[in-house]
Amino acid sequence: MASPRYDLGIDTAADDASLALLDGDRVVAERAWHVETTMSLELLEALDALLVQASATRAEVARIAVCVGPGQYGGLRTGIATAQGLALGLGVPLAGVGRLEADVWPHLRPGGPVVIAIHDAGPEALAWAGYEPGPAGGLPSLYAEPHIARPADVIRDAPQPSIWVGELTKALREVRDIASRGGDTDVKAQPRAAHLVRIARARDLFGDPAAVDAVYLRPPSITPPRRR
Numbered sequence: 033m034a035s036p037r038y039d040l041g042i043d044t045a046a047d048d049a050s051l052a053l054l055d056g057d058r059v060v061a062e063r064a065w066h067v068e069t070t071m072s073l074e075l076l077e078a079l080d081a082l083l084v085q086a087s088a089t090r091a092e093v094a095r096i097a098v099c100v101g102p103g104q105y106g107g108l109r110t111g112i113a114t115a116q117g118l119a120l121g122l123g124v125p126l127a128g129v130g131r132l133e134a135d136v137w138p139h140l141r142p143g144g145p146v147v148i149a150i151h152d153a154g155p156e157a158l159a160w161a162g163y164e165p166g167p168a169g170g171l172p173s174l175y176a177e178p179h180i181a182r183p184a185d186v187i188r189d190a191p192q193p194s195i196w197v198g199e200l201t202k203a204l205r206e207v208r209d210i211a212s213r214g215g216d217t218d219v220k221a222q223p224r225a226a227h228l229v230r231i232a233r234a235r236d237l238f239g240d241p242a243a244v245d246a247v248y249l250r251p252p253s254i255t256p257p258r259r260r
Contacts, residue, residue: 034070035053036091036092036093036094036122037092037150038053038060038088038092038093038094039053039054039093039095039232039233040095040097040118041054041057041096041098041225041226041227041228042075042079042097042098042099042111042114042115042225043098043105043111043113044098044099044107044110044224045104045107045108045131045224046103046107047066047107047224048066048067049064049065049066049067049078049107049111050062050063050064050065050223050225050226051063051225052082052089052091052223052225052226053164054085054226054229054230059226060086061082061083061085061086062125062223062226063078063081063082063085064223064225065078067107068167071085071110071111075110075114075236076114077109079114081158083221086101087166090122091122091216093110093118093122094233095125095238096115096119096126096129097127097128097129097228097231097232097238098112098115098127098128098244099111099128099134099224099228099247100103100130100244100247100257101130101246101247102130102151102153102178102247102248103131104150113207115241115244116241118242119182119241120242121180121207123163123241125238125240126239126240127228127232127237127238127244128243128245129228129231129232129237130178130244130247131149131151131224132149132151132159132178132198133161133163133172133195133231134220134224134231135149135197135198135222135224136148136163136172136195137172137227137230137231137258138222138227139219140163140166141165142166142168144165144192144195145193145215146162146164146165146175146195147162147163147194147197148160148176148186149161149162149197150195150199151198151199152199153250156182156183157180157181158180158181158182158183158186158201158204159178159180159249160178160198161175161176161177161248162174162194163175164190165226169238174193176189176190178249179249180249181199183207186204186207187204187207187211187213192213192214192215192216193215193217194217195217195218195245196216196217196218197218197219197240198221199221
């Protein structure tokens, strides 16, 4: 039997999902797709295809990193439950990594501006966080904790200039245009799965699979059952 050697990243926070298999710093296989049916139907099929692409087996997975949100309730729960089941079944550690940090990770440069990550959380509501680049070889630090805010409040609180990444809504762009912010830059979000692994390694997050849970910046929009 082959020895465990790969780190697996799983991102199901949105309909644009991704998986990645890393051998050290090298991405040996990656899949990014738009979910057309349900995450529960498509995730395991995509995982099997990822392993075939890498000529690997599940037994060769040494660690797993999964996105814990914010994001869509059903997709997050599916990804986390799948990651926990795999980790427990294989006897490997699991790391939970936030979506917003994964979005900013590839765009942080020593000496560069703060990077702002945005998630569309509904009408006039944005989930956002800001990260400051660390020194060369050092970890970034939080400029603004992940939280829910209105577009106008995000523009008010974000430093100028900033790099912006994620779901930059029409309302946010309109408010930002009115504010006439000079020097801001928009960048395209990358598939998150490989960055989840890199963050988990850098922050030493791998541990007990049972300790990983979804991060909600507000309660899920599910009402409690009524008494009869």
